[in-house]
Amino acid sequence: MIDLRQTLETNLGLILTPKIDLSLKILAMNIVEIEQQIKEIAESNPLVKIDDNTIIKKQPMVEDKTKELDEAFREKFSAEESVSDIIEATIQTLESLQNSLLKQLKYEMDLDEVEDEIARQIVFNLDEKGFLSVEPERIAEELSVPINRVETIRKKIMSLEPIGCGALSSKEFIILQATLEDRELGEVVERVLRSIEETNRYDIKKIKKLSNLDDRTFDEVWSKIKSYMLSPLENYQIHEGNTYIQPDVYVKKIEGKLVAILEDRYLNTVSIDEEVVKRYLKDQSAKEYVKEKYRQVKELLLAISNRNKTLLKTVNIILEKQRRFFEDGTLMPLTRKEIAEMLNFNVSTITRAVANKYMEYEGKIIPLSKMFTSGLSENISKEYVKSLIQEIINNENKQNPLSDDQIRERLAKRNIELTRRTVTKYRKEMNIPSSRERRWQGLNQR
Numbered sequence: 001m002i003d004l005r006q007t008l009e010t011n012l013g014l015i016l017t018p019k020i021d022l023s024l025k026i027l028a029m030n031i032v033e034i035e036q037q038i039k040e041i042a043e044s045n046p047l048v049k050i051d052d053n054t055i056i057k058k059q060p061m062v063e064d065k066t067k068e069l070d071e072a073f074r075e076k077f078s079a080e081e082s083v084s085d086i087i088e089a090t091i092q093t094l095e096s097l098q099n100s101l102l103k104q105l106k107y108e109m110d111l112d113e114v115e116d117e118i119a120r121q122i123v124f125n126l127d128e129k130g131f132l133s134v135e136p137e138r139i140a141e142e143l144s145v146p147i148n149r150v151e152t153i154r155k156k157i158m159s160l161e162p163i164g165c166g167a168l169s170s171k172e173f174i175i176l177q178a179t180l181e182d183r184e185l186g187e188v189v190e191r192v193l194r195s196i197e198e199t200n201r202y203d204i205k206k207i208k209k210l211s212n213l214d215d216r217t218f219d220e221v222w223s224k225i226k227s228y229m230l231s232p233l234e235n236y237q238i239h240e241g242n243t244y245i246q247p248d249v250y251v252k253k254i255e256g257k258l259v260a261i262l263e264d265r266y267l268n269t270v271s272i273d274e275e276v277v278k279r280y281l282k283d284q285s286a287k288e289y290v291k292e293k294y295r296q297v298k299e300l301l302l303a304i305s306n307r308n309k310t311l312l313k314t315v316n317i318i319l320e321k322q323r324r325f326f327e328d329g330t331l332m333p334l335t336r337k338e339i340a341e342m343l344n345f346n347v348s349t350i351t352r353a354v355a356n357k358y359m360e361y362e363g364k365i366i367p368l369s370k371m372f373t374s375g376l377s378e379n380i381s382k383e384y385v386k387s388l389i390q391e392i393i394n395n396e397n398k399q400n401p402l403s404d405d406q407i408r409e410r411l412a413k414r415n416i417e418l419t420r421r422t423v424t425k426y427r428k429e430m431n432i433p434s435s436r437e438r439r440w441q442g443l444n445q446r
Helices: 018-028 031-044 062-068 097-108 113-123 136-143 147-158 170-181 183-198 204-211 215-227 274-281 284-321 323-328 336-343 347-354 382-394 404-412 420-429 435-444
Strands: 048-050 089-091 243-245 249-254 257-262 270-272 358-361 364-367 375-377
Touching (some): 183 204, 204 215, 270 284, 284 347, 382 404, 382 420
16 A cells, blocks of 8 residues: 655755746857747747848947947947957867866866866766765765865865856855855855755745844845856856857957947847737737737847846956956956946856857957956966066076076065966966076077
8 A cells, every 4th residue: 555645845946036037047148049049939929020131230330339338338438440240260179167177277276196186086076067976075085085185176166167066065056156245145145045954844934033134134135045046057058069159249449448349130130029919919818818928028128138238247347357358468357256246246147147158359259257367466367477477588598597486586576476386387388498498499599
């Protein structure tokens, strides 16, 4: 005989309204994905009108597009030149997620052989959502290393792009997103999530009571929690084979100023077919149907509009903060949190806004994620330090090149403290030979 019984089970989950859910999904989409989304909706919604007869210029004029720039930045730009031809970039091979994480990690840390193996054990044991599928204790046991050594590497991997890879649960990932926004917020979010786990059923009043927060604070924190992603790879797409990149943003230098122009030519052909709406409204039995379809289209267009505004604001700040990159390739320190604070957004909003998107500048395709870098200090990035190392080597005595330790001393005089090992690492990353090899090259040039 089958024994039937009722049980209570508590799961960590967030309820999003369809409107908010659509907005978050659209924000994370690149232009190609949005076009595909519109086509899919158009197949089931007769109110969506795509004007196939619209003549689309391949070279949109800046004077037309500048009108769409955010008000706060509009006065900074002039509009006299047209944007360069749109190009289609082909990437023959893209790094796998694992290799990308390992490359980023080695750029951030000086790994010894044991730490490198720990990192590999972590990144090659990520599941399809980006969570670590094995216990950190198991990795520590198999490699005969202390658990805190594994945790140090795991936490560092969680700070890479995409953020959160290696997290053990949605709870840990949500807390990470909150902490990146504000450390104190992270502590409060952790308290709320712990209260959810302690509640036998989805009871907001009980969760609020257990969290020991006043109504206003709880509502604010609860709203933030609902805006965070639930898994590290929620917005990440792995590309294989030949992948054609369509830039979401075109950057043009006009009279010495950088102008960001969104790619939205296709989006401008999408609208609500008012003739179809009128025809449906004549049928009393179809009123509810047409109202629902009308709401669907309006929410889609609004989500796309909000996505474009957020993306444009984000890119404008990137252009302002990373101006040196477009001049000499030097990246300055810039984080998603910094932009989020400037725009009064959640960090997760900025993360979604730049996810899987590219900009074109002077024929080059650049991932927006490349514009973010951690700094050795508030105003010094690793790219800047590399440029200084290159400058020091360019000006050295070719017959008596500087050792890595001497380069370290030169950097110290500029208030940049690095270890010799780090100088060596940066030099190798720039494919610069050792002082001995450079000496031989100098002697051969005599």
